[in-house]
Amino acid sequence: MDDTELDKKLKSVGKAAFVTNYELFQNFTAGRISRADAIEALVTKKVSNEAGAAIRNGNAKLIFESGRELDALDLVLQSNRVNDDIRDLARKLRR
Template identity: 35%
Template sequence: MEDHQLSKSLQSIGKSCFVKNFELFSDAAISDLDAMQFLMDDQGYEQTGARTRVREGRRIIESGRAKDALKIIADARLEDSTLADKAYRLSL
């Protein structure tokens, strides 16, 4: 995955969503359908939005760009500084 693709994927997911759900996206034991259902039930996403977030989140991780994404997020000025802190910790 090239840098512009990583940026586009992060934009599709949302930086906050990627960090909040990093463990969910990373866990191969959780099916895409179960991950989508969690996002819909827990965070109120519609089916299409949940599908996009799961697909793109896992695509970033499977391509080996998770640390790069987390570093981008850690350096971003997120409204919720705890998410930036979590992104930094996960990127180590």
């Protein structure tokens, strides 16, 4: 996955959603939780509806499968469109 595709996938997931649900996406990619459970978790947290949650999970999984999750966190850190809480969480996850 090149940088352009990474940026596109991250925007599809949502930068804030990627950071706040990082462990969920990580567990889904590793097979520790099912697709249905990952979708339900996002719907329950009111991140998105079922269709949106499926798209977010799928794109986040592609980021993790290609080993670009830390690069995605770097993109979040460079973004001017996320609040300080999201940026701080991204920094913690990046360590």
